[in-house]
Amino acid sequence: MAEVLVYVDHVDGAVRKPTLELLTLARRIGEPVAVHLGAGADAAAKTLGEYGAVKVLTADAAEFADYLVAPKVDALEAAYQAVSPAAVLVPSSAEGKEIAARLAVRIGSGIITDAVDLEAGAEGPVATQSVFAASYSTKSRVTKGTPVITVKPNSAAPEAAPAAGTVEQLAVSFGEKSTGTKVVSRTPRESTGRPELTEAAIVVSGGRGVN
Helix, strand or coil: CCEEEEECCEECCEECHHHHHHHHHHCCCCEEEEEEECCCHHHHHHHHHHCCCCEEEEECCCHHHHECCHHHHHHHHHHHHHHCCCEEEEECCHHHHHHHHHHHHHHCCCEEEEEEEEECCCCCCEEEEEECCCCEEEEECCCCCCCEEEECCCCCCCCCCCCCCEEEECCCCCCHHHHCCECCCCCCCCCCCCCCHHHCCCCCCCCCCCC
16 A cells, blocks of 8 residues: 655654544555654654554654745655655645645655545545635646645544554755745743644634624
8 A cells, every 4th residue: 555644743753643534644645653753752752653653753853843835845845755655645734735735846746735524535535625705616636746635624533543653763864945935933822721723623603784
């Protein structure tokens, strides 16, 4: 069975729910191979294996934290070259969509963004997208290269499917352009204890009508 790369969204090794959803969807089209960048790979590998990752490709370098997304694209491209996957799945966050778009350009592939479902097709993975304020659903597939697909949070219920989750080191080299813009400071947002808005199962909003 073909392998499917899954980019891991995490905070210091704590795997976020959208990644578990991606692993669940990836199993429909192949064997998930997780790509974990930054610290905490050993802690994350157990969780990733529990949700179906046969392998966890990992790399830890200061560039992932000190610069914008380009070093992460370098690493994901290295994983792509090492695995030759049937597809690459990335969470549909602002950062994730930028990583996916840059990767698609580099490897000469088509990209589908904001998918809400994924299934195997005769000519490759088929993604479902919700369009026009969810008035319509469309099914799309990439016709050139390896599909790069970003998936919205809450698109699938995470389902455990224990696999080996073998950790392998990923060799990554960073291009000169990848380190051209450096992050000089960060201000963490205070935690409210509530889920991220994009990951919440139920969102309640209110307001006043305007005539």
